[in-house]
Amino acid sequence: MEHAVNNAHPDHQSDMLFDSQDKHGLYKTVFNRRDVRGQFKPEPIPDEVLSRVLYAAHHAPSVGFMQPWNFMVIRDNDKKQQVHDLFDVAHNEAAEMFPEEKRETYRSLKLEGIMESPLNICITCDRDSAGPTVIGRTHIKTMDQYSSVCAVQNLWLAARAEGLGVGWVSILDQRKLQELLGIPRKIIPIAYLCIGYVDHFYNKPELESAGWLPRQPLSELVHFDSWQNTRTPEQDSLIAQINKDRDFPEQF
Known part of the structure; x- marks a missing residue:
């Protein structure tokens, strides 16, 4: 019978x-992560900092x-401006999808920092990489895309620990973004990030502070053994x- 490989050196277990x-x-990093849109400074990100953040993303779990x-x-900047133009089109389309009483609030929200941030990062998913x-x-075909999302979260948390803000721009036509960036058709753009x-960082997420939506109580989101079943003591x-x-x- 084959045994599982144990690649942890006993001398290093205490370091784990x-x-x-x-x-x-x-916990401080997790609870202070924010989706940043309008507070970016123009100063460049040193290569050694960006390298660490990318390594953190590359060490995300993957199926x-x-x-x-x-x-x-x-x-x-020209490429960023072209992406911003895509955002403007999608943003105007999105505004019309909300109830009339929410459209003014929606239009007043700052939802991207494409031009303000010194660099943008597009994280993709190559579905044929393995x-x-x-x-x-084998049974949940989208697990590769979920894996790329884990890389997004790793990058976001590492960036926050480095004092960097990150904003996810999702109001974009995915196919047009793909064409603009020359991404092959088989590779999916997962996240377009401003970094x-x-x-400053806000104390609370901007959409929460703006009253767009409240944070849901965790106690109402936990279920046991089946959906909304009766709980035991x-x-x-x-x-x-x-x-x-x-x-x-x-x-924190």
Whole structure:
């Protein structure tokens, strides 16, 4: 019988543990991550900082270890302006999709920082990077795209730890963006990101502060064993703890 490979050297096991300071830093990064749109500063990102952030993205989990992502770094202002033009078209189209009473609020929101940020990054998904049959993608065919989204989150958190702001621009025609950036048809643009140093981070997400939507209570989003089933006393204890910890993010 084959045994699983253990590639962890025993001398390094202590380095794999997180002490209280490590955990505090992790939670601080998570709870202080923001979608940045309008606070970008023009100063460039040093290569050594951008390299670390990209390495963090490249070490995201991926189904079947297929690593389907690519990272397109965009600094050219003409190219950025062309992307911004795509955004303007999609933004105007989107405004008409909302109820009339919300359109004015929607139009007043700052929803991108394409030109203000010193660079943009487009993260893609190459669905054929590991061949036609991939461990873990045999039944859920979109797992490769979800893997690329994990790379987005890794990049976002690493950037926040480096003092960089990131904004995800999703109000874009995906096919037109693909054509503009010369991305092959088989490769999917997953996220178009604005990234750079900022003059400040908001205490809360902008859409929450603007009253667009409230943050949903975590206790209402947790289910046990089946959808919205009746909870047992043992399960209620977790919900009680979640409610008790509702201010946990505010500690960071």
